[in-house]
Amino acid sequence: MTTSAFPKTMRALCLTAYDGRPESLQVTEMPVPKPAAGQVLVRVAAAPINPSDLMFVRGLYGVKKALPAVPGFEGSGTVVAAGSIAGRLLVGRRVGCVPAPTMDGTWAEYVVVPLGQCIPLLPRISDEQGASFFVNPFSAWALMELARRGKHRALVQSAAASTLGRMLQKLARKEKLTLVNVVRRAEQEEMLRKLGAEHVVNSSEPEFAERLRLICHELGVTLAFDAVAGPMTGQLAGALVDGGTVIVYGGLSEQECRIHPKEFIFHRKKVEGFWLSEFFKGRFGKDQLRALVEVPTLLGKDLETPIRARLPLESAGEALSIAASDMTAGKVLFTPNATKR
Numbered sequence: 001m002t003t004s005a006f007p008k009t010m011r012a013l014c015l016t017a018y019d020g021r022p023e024s025l026q027v028t029e030m031p032v033p034k035p036a037a038g039q040v041l042v043r044v045a046a047a048p049i050n051p052s053d054l055m056f057v058r059g060l061y062g063v064k065k066a067l068p069a070v071p072g073f074e075g076s077g078t079v080v081a082a083g084s085i086a087g088r089l090l091v092g093r094r095v096g097c098v099p100a101p102t103m104d105g106t107w108a109e110y111v112v113v114p115l116g117q118c119i120p121l122l123p124r125i126s127d128e129q130g131a132s133f134f135v136n137p138f139s140a141w142a143l144m145e146l147a148r149r150g151k152h153r154a155l156v157q158s159a160a161a162s163t164l165g166r167m168l169q170k171l172a173r174k175e176k177l178t179l180v181n182v183v184r185r186a187e188q189e190e191m192l193r194k195l196g197a198e199h200v201v202n203s204s205e206p207e208f209a210e211r212l213r214l215i216c217h218e219l220g221v222t223l224a225f226d227a228v229a230g231p232m233t234g235q236l237a238g239a240l241v242d243g244g245t246v247i248v249y250g251g252l253s254e255q256e257c258r259i260h261p262k263e264f265i266f267h268r269k270k271v272e273g274f275w276l277s278e279f280f281k282g283r284f285g286k287d288q289l290r291a292l293v294e295v296p297t298l299l300g301k302d303l304e305t306p307i308r309a310r311l312p313l314e315s316a317g318e319a320l321s322i323a324a325s326d327m328t329a330g331k332v333l334f335t336p337n338a339t340k341r
């Protein structure tokens with residue numbers, strides 16, 4: 001094993017039950033994991049709390065690890081050890097990293113990551129931006145790729161003020177695609193307009209569904225990206241022109257998608273799902289390679305992540321509750337090594 005110096009034990013946030021109670025996520029002293037062949041050990045600089053993490057700790061996400069487990073699907077840091085010759089080149093480098101789904105995550109001082117799931121960070125990318133290099137940037141890129149592939153020229157998205165929604169807005173502008181943005185608060189409408197959005201509709205206003213339908217028909221919208229689910233999926237489907245497709249990629253409302261059957265039967269609408277893990281799973285074709293080349297060049301620019309708080313692992317309860325409220329204000333990061341013992 002090639003290494004630079006690191007201690008034998010570390011602090012990590014350990015999840016003991018999928019019940020969402022603060023007591024079930026506690027700082028625990030545990031051995032620093034050893035990288036096997038094809039893996040590296042990363043000293044974590046920053047790790048975000050994403051909606052997927054909030055669902056994961058409550059047992060509602062598409063992945064469940066055997067407990068106890070350390071959550072955290074992505075992060076950034078410095079490679080301090082490699083389990084094989086191939087990883088040696090990365091020792092001492094700053095990387096963005098994604099642990100394997102079955103292994104412990106990034107909410108810890110150290111994390112073991114497959115070599116192929118580390119991306120060296122360009123000098124202009126801060127540890128904080130690098131920490132969110134994967135989940136949202138790659139999803140935004142992949143969703144835009146689906147729009148491109150389907151030759152869609154006009155799109156609509158829900159939860160448009162989210163980090164991912166703002167990334168989609170920038171990518172759509174670059175691609176010269178028309179984008180209708182659905183938000184749920186007046187402040188979000190104002191924020192998106194300041195960022196240059198032309199079409200913004202507020203779902204909390206009266207006659208929302210009809211207004212959305214009119215604007216989408218006027219602009220010929222054929223594709224919807226939905227992160228909310230519940231009645232929103234049906235409202236988006238109803239707004240599309242005949243033959244349109246809704247891609248559901250999030251369930252922020254925590255409700256089942258509700259769509260009137262007439263949309264399928266009489267209007268030939270379709271509903272599909274998107275999960276980034278599936279986009280990358282077991283496939284390393286042209287699309288994945290293009291994403292790996294293109295996304296890093298857009299990071300910190302078109303694919304920028306707003307950050308609002310940095311907290312130590314010891315403040316997990318507070319961090320999760322900030323992350324779950326007023327999500328538009330930006331990401332909450334754990335910075336496990338910022339305060340030394």
Ligand SMILES: NC(=O)c1ccc[n+]([C@@H]2O[C@H](COP(=O)([O-])OP(=O)(O)OC[C@H]3O[C@@H](n4cnc5c(N)ncnc54)[C@H](OP(=O)(O)O)[C@@H]3O)[C@@H](O)[C@H]2O)c1
Nearest residue numbers: 051139161162163164227249250252253275276326327328
């Ligand atoms: N399928 C995939 O592979 C994949 C990959 C990446 C992300 N995602 C999903 O993409 C979505 C956005 O992620 P993000 O990290 O960009 O989120 P984020 O930055 O944390 O922002 C979440 C946004 O959603 C809004 N929101 C929350 N609950 C809502 C509800 N019930 N109805 C309408 N709006 C609601 C928030 O508004 P407030 O400020 O008003 O709360 C905020 O603007 C999440 O659902 C996430 O799970 C999926």
